[in-house]
Amino acid sequence: MPHPNTMNAMVTMGHGGPDQTQWRTDWPCPDPAPGDVLVKVGACGLNNTDINTRAGWYSKTVSNPTSGDGHEVVGFEDPSWGGAPISFPRIQGADVCGTIVAVGDGVKTDRVGERIIVDCWLRNENDLTNKGTVGYFGSERNGGFADYTTMPARNALTIHSDLTDAELATFSCSYSTALGMLTRANVTADDTVLVPGASGGVGGAVVQMAKLRGARIIALASDAKHAEVAKLGPDVLLPRAPEDLAAALNDEKITVVADVVGGPAWPGLIDVLERGGRYTCSGAIAGPIVDFDLRTFYLNDLTFTGSTVIDLEVMPELVRLIEAGGVKPALAATYPLEELHKAQDAFGAKSHTGNIVVIP
DSSP states (O other): OOOOSEEEEEEEOSSSSGGGEEEEEEEEOOOOOTTEEEEEEEEEEOOHHHHHHHHTTTSTTOOSOOOTTOOSOOOTTSOSTTSSOOOSSBOOOOEEEEEEEEEOTTSOGGGTTOEEEEOOEEOOTTOTTOGGGOEEBTTTBOOSSBSEEEEEGGGEEEOOOSSOHHHHTTTHHHHHHHHHHHHHTTOOTTOEEEETTTTBHHHHHHHHHHHHTTOEEEEEOOGGGHHHHHTTOOSEEEOSSOSSHHHHHTTOOEEEEEESOOSTTHHHHHHTEEEEEEEEESOOTTOSOOOOOHHHHHHTTOEEEEOOSOOTTHHHHHHHHHHHTOSOOOEEEEEEGGGHHHHHHHHHHTOSSBEEEEEO
């Protein structure tokens, strides 16, 4: 399929506030390198990684909650999710749904025309399970906040679905993160899972996919969002931050906490875990520095797992679930790509339930 020499793109020029991301109508349209495909972007979802990387929040010099406004002090040695600098200018945006329009050398031409979503993790072809060598789409290489993007052919996952591009663009980051957490914590039908931040993209996905595993789900969300979160199927809905979480749980036996929130309420999450329970974490939007009592950890035989780079089986399983209708998109709003700043402001305000998507 023909494609233009230039394209529209939102291009991030460096670390800082939203003004570092600029609207360009003359950005060079990429050509697929050997082993790559060129994708016409139909929609691209927003996630915390894009904002955190642009703002420099991942740096250990930053201790306050995640913010899209940038930070006064950013350690330029460790400003990205991987603890290493990234190069600018950079087109961010990981959660692409689109159509393959061209292929590089070594890729079968019959892939042209396929509808795809992205596996965001860029792996070493010769060592796929080595977490130390992975990159992230939209961080270590250009992503989907543009009319067109390229990616390794193995990262372009064919999808057969009646869902819209915008709906499909809600899945890649949030749902794979959630499924990765559940996989890492080995959640089964024997578990009762506590989900802080259940109104967010990842939290809502945890609720859906833990239910598919037969687990009992206790969701925490602000009262104003309870009606929307209830549609995801939790067994119990509680306020976002109960003053006394243990009392609010009313004798529920929590065996797993699946957390992307962190912050001041974190010790209460650990205190309610049953002996032998598991805590899995893939975010800290309320703050990365927490009060950790080692006695609670070791005396209760708890297991803690960080969950960032997903296992190889996660994305194929997610595609199967989408195609079978096992998980539903939670599309909160769409914005034109050129209004990315407005979309990210709405994302940061956390007044929505689900995912926000931009459309080129």
